[in-house]
Amino acid sequence: MGDNPDFRQHGDRIPGVAGGVVGRVNDLSYEEKRERLEELAPEELAEIEAGDEEDEHDLPSLPNAAEHEEIRMRCAPNPNGPWHVGHARMPAVIGTYRDRYDGWFCVRFDDTDPETKRPDLDAYDAILEDLEYLGFEPDEIYRASDRLETYYDHARELIELGGAYTCSCPGEEFSELKNAGEPCPHRDKDSETVLAEFEEMIDGEYESGELVLRVKTDIEHKNPALRDWVAFRMIDTPHPREEASEYRCWPMLDFQSGVDDHLLGITHIVRGIDLQDSAKRQRFVYDYFDWEYPEVVHWGHVQIDAYDVKVSTSTIAALIEEGELDGWDDPSAPTLSSLRRRGIRGEAIVDAMVELGTSTSDVDLAMSAVYANNRELIDDDTDRRFLVREGNQLPLGGSPPDEANPPLHPDHESRGVREIPVGDAVLLEPDDVPAREERVWLKGLGCFQYTRDTLQYTGEDIDVVRDGDVDVVHWVPARESVPVRMRTMDGDVSGRAEPAVAELEADEVVQFERVGFARVDRHEDDETVAYYAHP
């Protein structure tokens, strides 16, 4: 139409004409379409078929991936506690990219604040365990607190390049100058003085707040967030790691992370929008050193539905401290260790995180998506068992069989059947107790009518269920069942299970029929403890 403006007045007929053609094309088989396209436009076909491979990935391609010999990424957690569900996003995404590009990723603990974000010594290993649970093994592990000398060396070099200055302005005063776009009096110091003062910082000759090293950026930059930011500051509190406890002069994230990303050969940085300006800040350092900045992907925050507690390490820690939660793996804690204890596979979480993509807007993760993934992973392998929660006891009459033999898995009869002794009374969940004179089908056992306070065995065959007149319910023998405490997100539920549950291996995941999936946690003297996963 650009070539033939005369056609424009007939533009509204395009849908009619194109529609017919599209209709005819849609009627062709896949092979016919492919053949026809090969005749008309082989290069288009090639593009489409390349695209087909692309479509198998849930994540968008990494920017300029082809230009790098090896895709190298890092996961840079602050070890201030075990991971919550939201933390799974980073390993899920970069681990998925690593597999896709045959790349590399490391875990680098950015533990450079011994005070405000004080590292928790147990968290280093806890995080690595969480990572293993998710199914990833890092190619390398680093701790920033091992690398202080490297950061100092680069700071010295930066000072010699005239890219940094020591500054003793109180924070508030500097902030005012900065917001006005005015340099502070320390900005023009010669580099010998700066270097000497920086060495004194390293030697611990200043106290917290007395002197910082700033990167000289552009004091009039239109974005105030980028103006002369702090690279090193003094911290009086010793680092909890023995190896790092003597250091007092600590780099800020933007300096440490910027230097490390270069030294580790990181090609792609994935991080949250809270660090949107980090790349812009770090670029000033990169420019001084004449380094090339990695590609950056930013994503928004993840909210997770289904949890009452706020998903943040410090909030969870506080709730544990107050006794609101039993620990990091309490069933209602939004942590990875909790999901693991509930029998949810790390893979289910990873898949859900990958499905979220890498959009810069904030996203909500629906736990139902994780549950759906997990159900798909485990359903086929999971044996069925009966658990009756807060059961009502009902005597049996009419000489029912001594033993019931429901299958371990309805879709796999070859796995065999369970052997559940019946006895002279059963427990039913309150909602399942039939009305007077009504019938109910006890799964794997038979049909019963509720008459004169007893369940009378009627001996009818399964057709009564197929006719739709009789509800099918789960049950346990009143006497030979075993006590179970099932821990759920909404609190503990007591119940009784078929006897074999007392013999299950810890860690086995079962489906309590009509209740949901749960993981057997342990057997205590008087009860079995299970953790509920999901319906």
Next chain:
RNA sequence: GCUCCGAUAGUGUAGUCCGGCCAAUCAUAUUGCCCUCUCGAGGCAAUGACCGGGGUUCAAAUCCCCGUCGGAGCACCA
């Protein structure tokens, strides 16, 4: 106040760069039906979205402008 981002069904996502049956993809969710000795699994179906307003154009989810809403940074936190 200054500076950056972003906005497609309940949720997430594809499409946006390069406008053209996009009366919009897929998954999940919810509901109904079929199947099943589970409320699980499987099958089928329904529900449900381009933030608003202008502009450009024969044609706008897509490009431009203005709003609105949301997020982020302006830390000696990460």
